[in-house]
Amino acid sequence: MKILTVNFLTCAVKACKTSPLSFPLHFRDAELEQSDIGYNPSFLRNILPRVDWEALKVTATELGFTTVPSEKPNLDPAPSNTDLPAPETAMETSEPDVADEKVMRDLHTLLLETEVREGKMVCGNCGHEYKIKEGIANFLLPSHLGR
Amino acid sequence: MLPTPSTSHVDPNRIYEPAEDSYLLLDTLSSTNETNFLKHHFGQSGTQSRNAPTPSPIVLEVGTGSGVILAFVTANAEAIFGRPDVLALGTDVNNFACQATKQTVLQTCEGFARDMPSGLRRSPSESTGLLLATLGADLASPIRGGMIDVLIFNPPYVPSAGVPDIKGNTLDSEPAPDDAKSRAESYERDSRLLALSYEGGVDGMEVINRLLEQLPQVLNRDKGVAYILLCQQNRPEETMQRIYNWVGDWYVEVVGRSGNVAGWEKLCIIRIWKG
Structure with a gap:
């Protein structure tokens, strides 16, 4: 299960859906493994608009990743790019900032290359633990928590 | 025609194997009509600056079974959505199916990248x-509200006396000790897993109705799309009429049909979408 996944998940218990505490789920005892996915900046640029940044920061901190910037990288080109093409902005896009590249590569590693193999995810509202075994999280609820 | 993913690693004793319904979904999702719709709906707009990111579509298949459909859509994302950068998720109540699906998707995507003409060859990502x-x-x-752009569901649609219980079961795939009692238990479990993949309860609609209830919540509120397979006994016209009556701007249309009218399984695929 890739780390990015948890940004799209919430507690499976119906009553928790309306609680802000049910997102993001919190990793406990997570065993991570790295897979090798070719770095593809354009894919990453299209993924970032889908990411809830505050939740990602919580997840990253819990897993010990310290390089996530406090603000989501701004990938929208400045309006001047299309309205008034200025030579300076053209220079910027052809030679990307080295720091940005580093940020993007770290995000690539965290979001797309890091997998959770074993561990659990815990709901901050009801405390239910969802186990992860061999990379597959189990969201089936015991009968007393029902559908 | 796009190639069908290999599922030779799938154990047919406990996971639903690709069948007529699965193939109808593959044919429909890759039909000119649907690829044009999806490209228009999720494509990278030509009017925007090339630098502007356009959010990657998130595809969820519910009840993946062998994973043949999710693998097909993920590997052929460029042909189907006009863009390769699609994020795929799958759910199933059967842990064997979850494992098999992962393998099917990963090996199909790797094979796809490997088999491209060398001039075009790129990494899978x-x-x-x-x-x-x-x-x-x-x-x-467990899916957060509003996150899913495209949901695909080949449901348990066969009318049956009831729907097997999914509680406390299925995710425990530890191999049992090999004695007669545990062999009988694992046979019983496998039969139940297979039954879960096709038994749909009254009119075959019990599981489909539960999914339809979740749909407006789980789909992207502006442009979510769902593809659901139904059989004639599900009375698709009634289901579609119900969806027309949902609150909000929902549309529904039959976008695929099995040709075999004489067969007992007359199947159709409906597309539900937010306009």
Whole structure:
């Protein structure tokens, strides 16, 4: 299960859906493994608009990743790019900032290359633990928590 | 025609194997009509600056079984959505299916990238979509609201006396000790797993109705799309009429049909979408 996944998940218990505490789920005892996915900046640029940044920061901190910037990288080109093409902005896009590249590569590693193999995810509202075994999280609820 | 993913690693004793319904979904999703619709709906708009990111579509298949459909859509993302950068998620109540789906998707995407003409060859992350996870889950129950752009469901649609219980079961795939009692238990479990993949309760609609209830919540509120397979006994016209009456701007249309009218399984695929 890739780390990015948890940004799209919430507690499976119906009553928790309306609680802000049910997102993001919190990793406990997570065993991570790295897979090798070719770095593809354009894919990453299209993924970032889908990411809830505050939740990602919580997840990253819990897993010990310290390089996530406090603000989501701004990938929208400045309006001047299309309205008034200025030579300076053209220079910027052809030679990307080295720091940005580093940020993007770290995000690539965290979001797309890091997998959770074993561990659990815990709901901050009801405390239910969802186990992860061999990379597959189990969201089936015991009968007393029902559908 | 796009190639069908290999599922030779799938154990037919405990996981639903690709069948007529699966192939109808593959044919429909790759039909000119649907690829044009999806490209228009999720494509990278030509009017925007090339630098502007356009959010990657998130595809969820509910009840993946062998994973043949999710693998097909993920590997062929560029042909179907006009863009390779699709994020794929799958759920199934059967842990064996979750494991099998992961393998099917990963090997199909790797094979797809490897088999491209050498001049076009790119890494899998540049030429196919990306599998985020397969999850053991009842329908879309752990998915955050509004996150899914495209939901695909080949449901248990066969009318039956009831729907097997999914509680406390299925995710425990530890091999049992090999004695007569545990062999009988694992046979019973496998039969139940297979029954879960096709027994749909009254009119075959019990599981489909539960998914339809979750749909407006789980789909992207502006442009979510769902593809659901139905059989004639599900009375698709009634289901479609109900969807027309949902609150909000929902549309529904039959976008695929099995040709075999004489067969007992007359199947159709409906597309539900937010206009």
